[in-house]
Amino acid sequence: MMFIASTKIRLWLSSSYSLVVLVTIVCIGLYFLNLADSLAYRRVEIGDGEYWRLLTGNLLHTNVWHLIMNLAGLWVIVLLHHTHYRLLHFSLLFIACSLLQGLGLYLFYPGLIGYVGLSGMLHGLFTYGAIKDITVGLKSGYLLLLGVIIKVSYEQIYGASREVTEMIGARVATEAHLVGVVSGILIFLLVYAVRFLNKQCADTV
Numbered sequence: 001m002m003f004i005a006s007t008k009i010r011l012w013l014s015s016s017y018s019l020v021v022l023v024t025i026v027c028i029g030l031y032f033l034n035l036a037d038s039l040a041y042r043r044v045e046i047g048d049g050e051y052w053r054l055l056t057g058n059l060l061h062t063n064v065w066h067l068i069m070n071l072a073g074l075w076v077i078v079l080l081h082h083t084h085y086r087l088l089h090f091s092l093l094f095i096a097c098s099l100l101q102g103l104g105l106y107l108f109y110p111g112l113i114g115y116v117g118l119s120g121m122l123h124g125l126f127t128y129g130a131i132k133d134i135t136v137g138l139k140s141g142y143l144l145l146l147g148v149i150i151k152v153s154y155e156q157i158y159g160a161s162r163e164v165t166e167m168i169g170a171r172v173a174t175e176a177h178l179v180g181v182v183s184g185i186l187i188f189l190l191v192y193a194v195r196f197l198n199k200q201c202a203d204t205v
Contacts, residue, residue, distance in 0.1 A: 016090035020078050023094070024071050027059050027118070031067050036060055041102060041115040054102025055095070060116035066168040070118035077122060081129030096187050097124035097180065104179035112175055120176030123148060127184030152177045
């Protein structure tokens with residue numbers, strides 16, 4: 001009985017859920033510690049060499065509703081796509097989406113001075129997971145991918161809903177959502193290319 005319980009614990013610790021629990025705890029902690037001055041994505045400070053803000057800005061939030069919505073989104077995404085990931089894979093994907101989020105905003109949206117929140121990188125995780133669904137034969141992946149593309153396209157034309165803007169107490173950075181979707185696609189293509197090259201090399205040995 002103890003062996004079974006121990007095995008289940010090890011499996012859980014090696015799954016994507018353990019990272020989600022950690023991220024949840026970190027985001028809640030950072031919110032109450034109020035470290036925006038040191039960690040938020042701020043273009044001027046990043047230009048002065050505070051590059052960690054490219055990553056850490058994703059973990060901060062404007063208010064409790066912003067925090068709850070983003071963490072709920074993270075949990076939903078993992079529930080949808082947890083079968084695709086083990087801990088290391090998901091951790092690398094999470095970091096890559098976060099980093100590309102910061103870099104994308106910095107390189108392509110010079111007018112965006114500040115940004116906080118998980119929503120941009122969540123769009124990256126969702127997009128990656130939808131494409132992964134497609135590659136394993138799940139037709140729902142096409143619907144998920146189409147849905148996120150339509151959503152982000154709509155936002156680029158009409159902006160985010162007024163209700164969400166009022167709820168989080170700040171302008172919704174729809175630019176971040178677009179960067180997230182593009183990042184998810186780019187990461188998938190990179191992973192696919194690396195695996196294809198590794199297979200080619202293995203076949204020629």
